[in-house]
Amino acid sequence: MSQIKALTFDVFGTVVDWRSSVAREAEAVLGPKGHRLDWAGFADRWRARYVPSMARVRRGERPFVILDDLHRENLLELLAESGVTNLDPVEVDGLNRVWHRLDPSPDVVDGLARLKRGFILSSLSNGNVALMVNLAKRAGLPWDVILGAEVARAYKPAAEAYDRTASMLQLEPCECLMVAAHAQDLRAAAGRGFHTAYVHRADEFGPSQADRPWPSDAFDYRVSSFFELADRLGLDS
């Protein structure tokens, strides 16, 4: 593993906790407008539209558009489905920007600071550049570089998302370690020659899913926090 030079990170669910942040902000925006919804469920339903909406881009059924635009289309559908008809476009935009304001998991900021001493830290998210910048600025995420879908013009798990990221870093895929809480992302990265680190995020899908099993895949690392990853990569605390 001494060949690893860069750590490339999935962000939603791996670095930041989308579920609680989205639920909290949805309640803060929609509650005062008279709505009483299952807010965590609202977050889950918004998130559930994410993969299908990107798949249409990946299949070439529509040109590449950034994730903010997909999120907004999905939000409009979700609001209609939820009977919310009293938001104006500026309020919709404001709620859509909740994805720029997600909170990091508790181990993330200090864990990344340790990892940064030994490696290039790059985001490799399907989120667009401005979203990643705003998220990092607010949460204090010390990326060396923001790469991913908008720069690569391809959504994970498409091969081009991984290939173009390694290429822009002028690294071989085997010099990159993909860090994610999602087996599908890691399997795709491994298929392009990346090393892989699975981080188990028990809370990502809420308490009812907290005891779901770890994937059985033979990833290079299987850890329960960024601290444990830093330990395994030989970085002092």
Place this chain on the structure above:
Amino acid sequence: MSQIKALTFDVFGTVVDWRSSVAREAEAVLGPKGHRLDWAGFADRWRARYVPSMARVRRGERPFVILDDLHRENLLELLAESGVTNLDPVEVDGLNRVWHRLDPSPDVVDGLARLKRGFILSSLSNGNVALMVNLAKRAGLPWDVILGAEVARAYKPAAEAYDRTASMLQLEPCECLMVAAHAQDLRAAAGRGFHTAYVHRADEFGPSQADRPWPSDAFDYRVSSFFELADRLGLDS
């Protein structure tokens, strides 16, 4: 100026001192191979080929290629012109990578740390992503995001280099402040609606050019260091 949200930086000559770094490394590589050259002059002659080589891309005479590739082509011409024929391709690559190892000006690291408290800091250089990442990692440059020619697929002073950078940040051009030691870069940025800050780098072209005049343009800021820029932007030291 309260509308400014991001500072976008020229890098070569504004953030890092290319001339002394390139001269030093050229001597370190070529001296032991038996060459006695004017090393600062070697740096100047390499740099002089930079603008014409990018201009061919800007005029559409060749497809976009990253700056590392232009630097290497220019280096091969310069070595031939200098009578250097005893470098193998790996040694040429190593020397070409000197642009990934340039030293920052003395005010840069602490100045950027101050500026980072108030603004998004983005590189907006003609250097490619890996070059910018390696430069920043080595020198401790705390960019929030690395943008510029490779991401925009356009070399400054082409309009697209500025337009696409603001667009990826989801900012209006007037929310961006271009920071550069070069009037031409700032004029082009102003032409696209950016605010402008001129930083005078007396040493960029060596001692013989140290008392060259400041440009007469009415840039929004005209400063002699990143510290002075931080002062002018109201950031505490």
